[in-house]
Amino acid sequence: MKFASYTLIAAAILGLSACKQQTPAGTEAASAPVADTSASGDTVKIGLAAPLTGNIAHLGKDVEYGAQMAIEEVNAEGGLDVDGAKKKVVLVSEDDQADPKNATTVAQRFVDQKIAGVIGHLTSGTSIPASKIYSDAGIPQISPSATALAYTAQGFKTTFRLTANDGQQGLVLAQYAVAKLNAKKIAIIDDRTAYGQGLADEFEKAAKAAGAEIVKREFTTNQETDFNAILTNIKGAKPDLIFYGGMDAQSAPLKKQSKKLGLTAVVMGADGTKSPEFLKLAGVDAEGTFGSSAGQSVDQMPGGKEFKEKFKTKFGVDVQVYAPYSYDATKLMLSAMKQAGSANPAKYLPVLSKIQHQGLTGPIAFDEKGDVKNAAVGVYSVKNGQWELAEMVGGAK
Known part of the structure; x- marks a missing residue:
């Protein structure tokens, strides 16, 4: 009986070890428990939601890699200067599988983890239902790719996009x-x-x-x-x-x-x-x-060639479509936090809504709906x- 009990315990430990998610360097496993607030301790947590599996996973990974590049550049410069300290930025990636129902589950998980801000979702069908949850929680959301008119027509102050609609x-x-x-x-x-x-x-x-x-x-x-x-x-x-x-x-x-x-x-x-x-x-x-x-193609962007080369060297794949926009969305969000001096959404959201930012994709500013101005x-x-x-x-x- 004792031997059987020990065997079961050992099997359970091995099973838990096998279930640990593998994530890219600089990111955090989606299922890992997060006890910190959005800027507690020495980290600031940014959420990334996209289809990381399935038939458009190549586009989901595209936006994840773009956000990861932006975060790694900020961390390489010493981190983000907010709330009286230099803090490391951590990307928490979640797979919404391009499914609206999964997207709301992901959104609620980000809220529960007190994520400082969200980059995503990739598709309009996931961005729209998730945006209500982020709005209710007061968490800014910047989609690098959602183009549906309905996404920014809901009147949410937390909803932004970087592409043409x-x-x-x-x-x-x-x-x-x-x-x-x-x-x-x-x-x-x-x-x-x-x-x-x-x-x-x-x-x-x-x-x-x-x-x-x-x-x-x-x-x-x-x-x-x-x-x-x-x-x-x-x-x-x-x-x-x-x-x-x-x-x-x-x-x-x-x-x-x-x-x-x-x-x-x-x-x-x-x-x-x-x-x-x-x-x-x-x-x-x-x-x-x-x-x-739905904007400038990476080949038309000043600095686009260098971005493509760095991206290919780092990840071993070509830029698909949206990586420059997720890169800019992340840099933009972190810039708003820096200007506000805080990663608290309530403090940096007013700065984000009025920000003027020169990004890889061009000059960025938002209208009253959260749509990027002068979209190409x-x-x-x-x-x-x-x-x-x-x-x-x-x-x-």
Whole structure:
């Protein structure tokens, strides 16, 4: 009996050891208990929420790595000078799996841990429900990538974003499709997420206003990879252009399948499509696809080349889309804390809302909703296997 008891105890200890999460250097395991307040002791804890697993984990890791780079640079300079002391900044990463329900669980966990501020979430569908929880707790949230109009339309003083919204992207893409690509008949597909559907709605509205006819409007899910039935249905309408509201994990197979079915329509996506991963997934069939950037692309940013090289050296992967924005979001949040002299959200939030910050992505300031001012939208096309800028609209002058 004693031997059996000891065996069970040993097994339990081994099991607990095996369950410890492995995280990148400078980050903290998501499940680790946090007893400190946001700036107690000698640390300031910043939360990062994104899909770190699943079919868009490459985008989630992109924003995590961008935030990690910013934090490591601040720590290398001696830490953050707040509340009368130099404090180390710690990144606490959580995987929301791009799922709205998981996102609210993650948000509540950050609140319970008294996180000083949150970078994220990645998608609009997770950012919107989580924002209510952060607002109720008074914790600032800066999304480097959520584009849905609803995200900043709720009146929360804690909600900010660094990219152009769906209204801006949809307008620029639709006008380009009609005026520059001569698309008179357009088919639209979306993934029914807050991002994909919202973007498709804005694109449709702007395309109609520009004089195009919407010949088909279809929808799928953000997990689907077989679009043959939808594309076959669309083929009979003979569209000049197919617009997809969703991410690269779906737009790539959609593009490949459209070519296989013999569709001659141009395929256009938005910022969720314009990524190195799309080029990898679509291969030679990527040629001729259009996408957008909800802000300056890293290649257009002053200092972007050096950022890309440092990022690749450090993490062994290329910048996807949003790493420069999560980098800036983190630096911006820490700058507001430094200017306020405190990591207490109640003290640095007023500074954050009025901040003027020169970032990698350009000059940053927020309007009364928390949207970044002077957001740019770039239209890109795939030529010779690479994304090339076709048109840039807006941005700080």
